[in-house]
Amino acid sequence: QLVMNGLVALWKPKGFTSAEFLDQFKRFLFKELRVSSGRKRKRKRIKVGHGGTLDKGAEGVLVVGIGDGCKELKHFLEGSKKYHVTGKLGVATDTYDASGEVTMERPFETVTHDTLTSVLSKFTGTIQQKPPIYSALKCGGKRYSDLARQGHLPDPPLRPVTIHSVECTEFTAPVFQLDVHCSSGTYIRSLIHDIGQGMLNIH
Secondary structure (H helix, E strand, O other): OOOOOEEEEEEEOOOOOHHHHHHHHHHHHHHHHOOOOOOOOHHHOOOEEEEOOOOOOOOEEEEEEEHHHHHHHHHHHHOOEEEEEEEEOOEEEOOOOOOOOEEEEOOOOOOOHHHHHHHHHHHOEEEEEOOOOOOOOEEOOEEHHHHHHOOOOOOOOOEEEEEEEEEEEEEEOOEEEEEEEEOOOOOHHHHHHHHHHHHHHHO
């Protein structure tokens, strides 16, 4: 049974931005409740929002607030997060994920599990992290990603984030998998990119 106030935990699949997925959920919700989306009949408007953002290439739980439930979303924005991540050695892209243009390639054959674990130890605690250029963060009212697509190369400032723990759960070069427990605001794409850059300093 659908309600007009509360919180819902939804599983966002890969291939959708959080905003696109939320729009789909709104259409479903409005259809089921048979109410206006708010553009025509303000008195029947239902506010819908999500706590936190998952990248288009990521899948996972997205907490959605409906009506008065939106007031509780701030607690999910402030809380720590856990991710299971797959990374690939030897290649970097402009988006810091598999969807971007390759900007660098390096040999990875000498990298071992122990090497990776050694580098991971440098990325625990509070660290300074630079968000990806292709992100929803804004500069002067415009998204960094929009500026980048227009040919500009913005330089996002460093931000403090906390990595509570990061553990390699599987290593079969060039692919590795990590379990990450981190603070809100952490960009996993940036973390993987920075880990890769850390490998360059060793080899």
